[in-house]
Amino acid sequence: MADCRLRLLGGTDVGDSGNLPGRKSLALLAYIADPRNAGVSREEAAELLWDRSGEAQARASLRQELASLRRSLAASDWEPVSGEKDHLRFIGEDSSVDTRLFHVLVADGSTESLTAAAQLYRGPFMKGFSIRSAPFEDWLRDSRVHYEATAISAMTTLLDRANEDDSIDVEDIARSILTIDATQERAHRVLMSASIKAGRQAEALRQYDRCAEALKRDLDARPSAETEQLAKLARSGGSAAMPTGTGSSFDETQGASGSATSVDPDLSQASQSTQLTATAEPTASTNERKKRSWVLPVVAVAAMIGLPAAGAAAQYWAAGSRIAPDNLLCRMNLIAEDDTPIKLAGIMPFDQNHGKRQRWGILRYLRDHRANYPFEVTIDIHDSKGDLEEVNRILAEMEGDKPAVVLGPGQSRIAWDAKNWGNKHQVPMVSSSASAGYLAQPGERDYFFRVGMSDRTRAKSLVDWMQNLGMNRNPYVVHEYAPKTPGTNEPNIYGASQAAVAKDHLGRVTTLRFLRGDEESQMAAIDQIENDGRPIAMFGYTSNLTFMIMEMQRRGITNPIFLTGVVTAALEEAGFPYPDKLHVVTGIVSEARNLATSARLRRIFEDDNPDLDYDLAAWYSYDATEMVMDAVSRARNETCSGTVTGEAMARQLRLTPTKKREVLSTSFLADTQEIFIENDGLKIVNGKFRHVGLGN
CATH class of the missing domain: 3.40.50.2300 (Response regulator)
Incomplete structure (x- = not known):
């Protein structure tokens, strides 16, 4: 921990690395250093931090910020960022950034490493930091949840091992868990059990009261039967005979395998989130949960060639929902006849309901999963400006062999025009539009495809x-x-x-x-x-x-x-x-x-x-x-x-x-x-979509 040049857990501290030129420099460095990023395209970085600027201006701002960042870091003899033609990469030692070291320790999984990881987690990721950029704020919010969940998972694994390893201080671990999330009942039970064993029944009951208060305040819930049983034991003056590390229905659900969540730094952000889901609890604050529960825009379903999305934020694409992009790539892999690169065209409004964030998230996901499939997928996304005439103009300019992607707010109405255009030009058009009326009419076979819940x-x-x-x-x-x-x-x-x-x-x-x-x-x-x-x-x-x-x-x-x-x-x-x-x-x-x-x-x-x-x-x-x-x-x-x-x-x-x-x-x-693309007769040959049997 003493070797960390950049600390992001619990706040932001550049240590001996000098004063960075501005908040966006710190944001850029934190994003590039994210262990879940194998590399960052310049386009993605520009969209991340300058989402309100035009593309050319955003790229220019990125070049200036990157140059200032490098000069500042070079002055302290630290050059962790490598800039290639189109990508930026972190090339510093993992031990130089606490989040990267944290991932390494958790991935190692030994008791010693997990204990070190628990100590390294000093609080919320980049606590108190923010900039006026919606894509960055989405990533920041997701990262905070990710690191909190990973920290709790590591600490929970230590509790699982406590019965076989006396070196683990279960009370200290339990207190650390509750510092992150006061609604973690298991940690409350660990402290209650320890107090009862030590004859401190009054303290056990005070701990129960803290547990009940947190559950009521944050979740509008009551303590579980296991917690109530411990409180009853404390009131009776008895002593706990149960192990401190386990003993709840939560434990049985989560499992006590004795190993922590494996987080491979080389995995994409999305893949890691999938791993975490089976073992870790989300620890977003109550306020964050409440805010997110009403973030849905009026039109809450977006699509990238049939990718259903809940909410328009790039957080969904970048981390929160592997299934949608996975469906696209998995489905395309089934019907691809070769490994020729596949080009798609997208239509979406950039100025409605966070359209730019969707675009950023889509590009990021494709980049992160490019290595998982034999073909490369690229997408050119066009701004429809929320105007049907602009949609028709974009469609008219599209290449005849490039499938169209209907994205973002108002997609049902856009999809209707896209469907008719696709049938006329024999080009596949895909959307997750909810309306059956925008799909094939009864008895009609056409070039329109979608996934998602049908009418x-x-x-x-x-x-x-x-x-x-x-x-x-x-x-x-x-x-x-x-x-x-x-x-x-x-x-x-x-x-x-x-x-x-x-x-x-x-x-x-x-x-x-x-x-x-x-x-x-x-x-x-x-x-x-x-x-x-x-x-x-x-x-x-x-x-x-x-x-x-x-x-x-x-x-x-x-x-x-x-x-x-x-x-x-x-x-x-x-x-x-x-x-x-x-x-x-x-x-x-x-x-x-x-x-x-x-x-x-x-x-x-x-x-x-x-x-x-x-x-x-x-x-x-x-x-x-x-x-x-x-x-x-x-x-x-x-x-x-x-x-x-x-x-x-x-x-x-x-x-x-x-x-x-x-x-x-x-x-x-x-x-x-119904989450899969209907593809009867649809094939991809030489990177081009062909509808077998319909003259194409």
Whole structure:
């Protein structure tokens, strides 16, 4: 630790390396030195720190900052950054940066190394540091969670070994864990048990009170049965006969293999996060968890040639969700006939809902996983500016053999134009758009592909949810059946197709129809709804449903409402007062609703309720992405060609540590998650996509 030239755990300290020229120099050095980065492209670094500048200006700013950084470090005889033509690499000793040394120690896994790693972790990564750059803040937040989780994992392993190694000071380790996360019950139990053994029953009870207070404050939860049992023992004046290092249902879930989480510095950030999920608990602060639970933009699903994303932040792409990019590369690997490089084209708005961060995250992921597949994938991402005319201009300029990627906010409407253009020019167009209307029309084969939860699956999930709650008796089914203006360049079947699936499974229903975009017909439909407690299943465009829901609220209709898709911000902003009456398949109503539902689901998880297999399994809120995506990754078909069932999801979720289960969403879990590209007849030959059987 004394040899570290740069310390980032617990604050920022450049030691004897001199004064850096500015905060961005420190941010740049920290990012390049990240042990999860094998190298950083100049484009990525520029996007990371100058996301509000144009590309040329950002690259110029990077060159200037890099030159200043090198001069400053060279003055102290330390030159850890190597600049190649397109990439920047850290070439200093691992022991010169505490985060790199921390990873080395944890990867070694010996008791001595883990003890040293625990001592090296002095507090949150770059504590108190921030700059005005959204991509950097995403990376910073993710890194803090990563190092906290890794530190707790290492310390927990030491507790596991304490029964066989007297050199481990379990009380000191437990206190260190609680310094990071006061809700770690096992650490509280270790201290309670030690106090009881020493005859300090009063101290054990004070520790119990601290545990109960932290759980209530941070998680709105109560101590587990094991903790209550220890408190009861302390009150009776008894002495603990249980080992201090183990002895809880959490231990059994996590396992006591005697080895720490393996973190290979050469692995990508995403791969390491996958490893950590099975052994470590997330330790983001309550405030961070609350913030992330309402970070979802209005349109919360993004796609890179079929990559589903929860939230628009690059954090999702860069670390939190291996399954989406893995699906892309795995699926492409199956249909690639050779190792010719593959070029893609992307369309997304840079100025809406963090589009630049998405772009940065996408490029980073492709870079990090380039070595895992025989072919190289590159993507040219174009700014659609949120304008359909610009989208059509970009499509017109695309190479005829380059598949298009529909990305970011408003992608459903963009995807419709992309689909038609792709069919005309016989070029594959891919998106994770939720709307079935933007997929192939019935009986039609075309060049449009997508992954993600289909409308049919959403509608069936909604019905299952209603049945599960006993709210499926003679419901109202309210749906659009056509656009207000016939012949518009929009699909006609979106709401109607979902409603048809629902009605097939609900039996007796009262059907009410309305024209898309026609408030008069929507009001007429509402006129037929009584405030009688019957559930209302609604299908259609978000804007139309929002209008109708708020109108029902104005009229005093408080029947339970079931929706599919993303219906959140508009209702939140409109002040919808009955979040407990609103049930959304894939979506979050509000922060308060999300937290309340999470608390309920957490109790079911912790009790290992047998109903879990179908009650809780597969969609997610923003801050649950990592957990759910890891479960999908473990449960999915290894051939990349199939689906993942809710039962398999639940089985995998049970393998996660207890408190990692806390972040499930208000959404019901679909029985089937359709997460793979439909590729009937699709091949990649000489780096070009070909649709066999359609003349291409």
